Amino acid sequence: MSEFFAHRRPGRPGLAVFVNAGDPPLALLPELVAMLDENEVDCLELAVPFPGSATDGPVVRASADRALATGVTPRAVLDTVASVRPGLRRLRIALLADWSHTVRGTAPGEFAAAARDAGCDGLLLHGVPPRLRTAHYEAVRRAGLPLVTTCYAVSGPDAVAEAVEHGSAYLYLVAHYGRSGTAAAWDRKRLGAVTATLRSAASAPVAVGFGVRTATDIEFLEGLGAEAAVVGSAGVARMEQARAAGRDPVGELQSFVRELRTPQPSHTPADGRKRGIHP
Structure with missing residues (x-):
């Protein structure tokens, strides 16, 4: 599998874009994937939609519900990935799947092998019970599919070490605790310290998300050392x-x-603050 964010330009962080498969309709996914590839997006974080995510805010949850209402299935998602993967030049596809809704009930590694065979470049498993994580990490490794692991800026040392140990596609550092799409502020000092810790210990690149909305946000994260x-x-x-x-x-x-890819003029308000950032 190809390395995530390996083709980012010097001085410009990689970019991953999240989409629920089926919202917009699955028939538009090939067009969407081709557009992202042509516009030098590095990664599509493609979710197999599932209901009631505890970590997602209303925007992403509503998107998942719309996708599920169209009858999207994991098999249909993988078939679509298989149809578009051969034509991609730089875009990598990380498949996000919920353990309870999508993976539970399959043999260890079976879903990962299916994702690998469809052409996915990595897998992010959501909601794996703690007692089963080690077995699933090993099963996915045996399937030959790189893993995306996650930790929070407020995670303890054990959670950070687990993310570092098992992350082989990239490490997803969640900038703040809560649901996606919320307006919680970034703690600059803590986020910078955790990013530095991950980068010094991990072999996989570090990508930061939650609350990223503008080119200025991305430039700020690059300044903290995030690779994407x-x-x-x-x-x-x-x-x-x-x-x-319409x-x-x-x-x-x-x-x-x-x-998001348009450079922004440097500007720091008189009080030294930037949007969403604690001094």
């Missing part, structure tokens, strides 16, 4: 707003990606 930024709710919301207004959601996401 993950954008979720902000992009999902833009696509939903476009659909509600516009093309893929075109709207393209406009948003280009905004």
Whole structure:
């Protein structure tokens, strides 16, 4: 499997974009994937939709519900990935799957092998019970599919060490505790310290998400040492707003990606603060 974020330009962090498969409709996924690839997005974090996520806010949860209402299945998602993967030049696909809704009941490693065979470059397993994590980490490793692991900026040493040990695709550092899409502020000092710890200990790149909405946010994370930024709710919301207004959601996401890639003029307010950041 190819390394995530390996093709990012010097001085510019990698970019991962989250999308629920099936929202917009699965038939548009090939067009969306091609657009992300053409616009030099490094990673599509593609979720097999599942209901009632405890870690997602209303924007992503509503997106998952819309996708599920169309009858999207894991098999249909993997088949679509298999159809588009051969034509990609740089975009990597990390599949996000919920253990209870999608993976539970399959033999260890079976789902990972299916994702690998479809052409996914990595797997993020959501909600694996603690007592089963070691077995699932090992099963996914045997399947030959790199793992995305997660920890929070407020995680203790054991959780950070677990993420470092098992993360082989990239480490997803959640910038603040809570649900995605919330407006909680970033603690600059803590986030910088955890990013530095992960980068010094991990062999996989570190990507930071939760609350990333603008090019300025991404530049700030780069300054902390993050190798990539993950954008979720902000992009999902833009696509939903476009659909509600009768516009093309893929075109709207393209406009948003280009905004995220547009360098911003340096500006620090007189009080030394930036949006969402504690001094």
